[in-house]
Amino acid sequence: MPKKRILPYVLLGLINNKGSLSGYQISQEFKNEVGDFWHASHSQIYPELARMKDDGWLMDKIEDTSTFYALTDKGHQILREWMEEPLTDNEELFSLKLYFIKDKSDPLLKVLLNQELAIKYEKYNYLQKRLQAVFTDDEKIKHNFGHYLILTRAIEREQNHIDWLDKQL
Template structure:
């Protein structure tokens, strides 16, 4: 099954959050905040904007020698539908969806955090199982020390992510 294209949703989210944006401004967004966890090239952005306009997700208008894009009502609904899709084991998608939530009281925020927490618990369980299965004694650890370090680093990363998620879920409860 082909991998779902994510770029259209990223573009919708950026335009939704920032308002009217030109293609150049969108490209610049990928060099700043969103570029820390998602990348798209100039050559990917413009054809996607054109497809989205043809699909009725965006409208464009010319202003001072630039074309600016705005999200349509259909685009808003497409974005929200994507945001509400259940998470899979992709931290990138979680990060993107989280990035596009503007309001702390959006019920989708807590849902995303809880879904990610469940995925992270599952991943941690898998990694801890691999550690027990592969590294059954000190001799095996010594012979495969780099692998051991990477696996234990992955376990620590998942534990830290789980704690962060729990803190954010708890933060909402404390604020209520």
């Protein structure tokens, strides 16, 4: 199966957040806030918006020189389904979905944090096992010092992320 695309859902989320957006405005969004964790060029955005309109996810209204897009009922449903889909081990997915949660009391927030926590726990355990399997004695550390550093760093990073998630929950 081909890898699941993220861009269409990002566009749905962004348009949904603002009510309606033009292709140009979306490319501006990527230069600002959203740009910290996702990016797309205008040559990707415009054809994607057209495809999404074809598929009935979006409707457009042309005003002056700009074409504005808004979510159809189907678009809302697809966005909701994507938001509720279990997270995979993908750093960006967590950030993106979180970005689309506007309200602290949204029940999805807790779900997301718990999903991420489970993923991070698993990763933490995996890395710990890796460390024990690869670095059985000091000689091994001495002769693969860089590898030892990244592994221990990765573990500390997961630990820090888990602590933060715990704190939020």
